Amino acid sequence: MEKNNNILVQTLIRGRDSAKRLQNMLCGDTNDDHVSVSVDDLLTDVSESFANGLSMLSSTGRSEVHQESEVFKRNCEMTPTQCQSFSANASLSRNNEKTPLVLVKQGRGQYKRKSGDTRIEISNTSEDCYQWRKYGHKTILNSKFPRCYYRCTHMNDQGCKAKKHVQQLEDEPNKFHITYFGCHTCTITPHNDHIVPHHRPGVVLNFEGFKDQQSLTTNSLTTKKIGDKPSRKQKDHANATPGSSDDQAGSSHSVMSNDLQDMDFFEHEDFLSAWFADTAFN
């Protein structure tokens, strides 16, 4: 166990260093003397370090760690933007965020709740790179703003089952709490080439059962309808102010190795996720 701890710590430290170097490169910090390393290399290093870390944890028999590890491995080929979303989720999903339930229709008004394929996101806009059709809205108890219900426009012609719920945050009215249900099965490709690269995507707060990488690409901040005139809904949100979600993580975990060594082996999982999110964002 002691040996495993040390290996895990070394692996995580390596990942942290790579993340830090990657951050310096992306921020244009030329003081970093590792500039000869490519972004791809660093990304791979970060991904592998944390995948290995999670594997070590999963090998201890904790099934939930194993699942997280598998998901992480699957997402190791994500783009940097996707990785950010993933890492943020890894941390924040433990923040007692209640996993929403997918309702499976069984006739009008008859729904069976089931968990899975849900993802919560905070974004500066309710829009993303998919086409959505609003099918309802509801005033929510103790909430100043109504919740809007959307389903994929291609539900009828392509049977796409993706849905999302959008609710304006009370304390931050310029931000939206978006819950995605299910994955897009429509063949319309996400249209996100207009996304300003330095704008951070919306923060994924929860990420359950989302195996479809495509779904990760919906974290755009500034999106519009695919090759179509803007909908009324989208016009309404056209004044959303992007770019203010950058201050997500606060203090740095520069004393990570000490923290880890003082920690129970199994507590590393939580710390790892939180730390990785912080490192990736700072």
Place this chain on the structure above:
DNA sequence: GGGATTTGACCTCG
């Protein structure tokens, strides 16, 4: 005219 949105009713769940 057709697609998108609005809105009140309906239904399930806790």
Place this chain on the structure above:
DNA sequence: CGAGGTCAAATCCC
């Protein structure tokens, strides 16, 4: 029984 999610007719808009 209240809250939340969905349906579908009515309405809007291009």
